Amino acid sequence: MTNPGSYALPYDGEAPPPMQMMEMLYGALATQMISVAAELGVADALADGPRPVAELATAVGADEVALFRLLRGLAGLGVFTETAPREFGLNPLGETLRSGVKGSMKEIAQDVGGRTRLTAYAELAHSVRTGEPAFEKAHGTSMWNYLQTHPEEVALFGKAMGNLASEAHSVAFANYDLSDARHLVDIAGGEGWLIAAVAPHYPNLKATVFDEGHVVHAAGELFARVGIADRASGVAGDMFESVPAGGDVYVLSSILFSYDDPEAGKVLSNIREAMDPGGRILILEPVLPDGNGPHPGKLLDVTQLALHRGGIRTVAEWERLFASCGLKLAETRVMWPAGPTDMIIAVPADQ
Incomplete structure (x- = not known):
C-alpha cells in the first residue's frame, strides 16, 4: 500500500508521449521562471551559501511565499536546490545565474525571458505563414531599430552577448x-x-x-x-x-x-x-x-x-x-x- 502523503508512478521508464508534450509546452514558463530569478538576483544573494527563503526574500525584495513557490519550481527543474525545508542554495546550474562569474548566463536569461522577445515570439505564426519576422509584426519595426530607441535594452543585450x-x-x-x-x-x-x-x-x-x-x-x-x-x-x-x-x-x-x-x-x-x-x-x-x-x-x-x-x-x-x-x-x-x-x-x- 502506498503510504499517505506519498505517490507511486504508474509506469517505469520514459514518460508517455502526452506527458512529454506537456513538459515541452511548459518550457516557456520555465524560461520565465529562470528569467525572474536572474532579474531578482537570487543567485547573487546565495553566493555565500544557502539561506532561508524568508531571509532571501528580504534580500532580493520579493514576497516570501511567492519566492518559495518560484524556487521550489526551479529546484524541481534542477536550477537551485532546497538544502533544508524552505532553505535554498546554489548548484552548478544556479551558479550560471550569478553576475560576473565564468560561464554566467544571468543577462542572457533576462534578455531571452524579457517582455520584448516574448511579445515577438507570440507572433511566430505570422513568421511561419509569411516568412516575415515576428518581431516586426509585434513591435512595428526591426529589432535593430527598436534597440536604438531603447537604451536600457541595448545595455542588457550587450551584456547578454558579452556573457x-x-x-x-x-x-x-x-x-x-x-x-x-x-x-x-x-x-x-x-x-x-x-x-x-x-x-x-x-x-x-x-x-x-x-x-x-x-x-x-x-x-x-x-x-x-x-x-x-x-x-x-x-x-x-x-x-x-x-x-x-x-x-x-x-x-x-x-x-x-x-x-x-x-x-x-x-x-x-x-x-x-x-x-x-x-x-x-x-x-x-x-x-x-x-x-x-x-x-x-x-x-x-x-x-x-x-x-x-x-x-x-x-x-x-x-x-x-x-x-x-x-x-x-x-x-x-x-x-x-x-x-x-x-x-x-x-x-x-x-x-
Missing part, C-alpha cells in the same frame, strides 16, 4: 592558434569582449573592434582594463558600407545568422575587399546538422525566424554563400556540446 561571447570564445579559441596573426578585426564586435578575451594571449597581435558608434565607444575602457589599450582600439562604422582594411584575420561572432544571404554576402564581400593577402575569416556560429537529433542550432534557427531575416546555415549553404562573394570554405570546426557555437573558416577563393 555568451566569453563562453563561446574561450571554447572556440582554446585550440585555435593565432600566433601567426598580425591584425585581428572583430566585425560587429560590440564592446570588444572577443578581443579582450583573445588578445592578452598574443602580445604581438594588433586588434580592432568595429561596430556602430553607440556600442563601440565602450571598448576603450574594456581594453584598458585588460591591459591591451596600446594595441587594441574601437572603430565606428557600418559593416554594410565598408570595414576596416589591413586585417589578416576577420572575425564575425554570432552576426551573420541574423541576416539573409544578400545582406550576409554584402558583409563578406566588404571583408574580402578589405583583407590583406593571405587573410582569413573566422565565423563563430552553429552549423546546422542533418537528421532528427537535438541541436541548439535548430532552436536558434527558429529564433532568427522570429526576430530577424536570417537563419542557421548548413555546410552546403555556407559553401554557396561563400562562392557568391569570392570566398571558399577552408574548414569547419564543430564545437558543440563543449561550447555554444562552431567555427567556420573562409578564405579567398583564389587562395
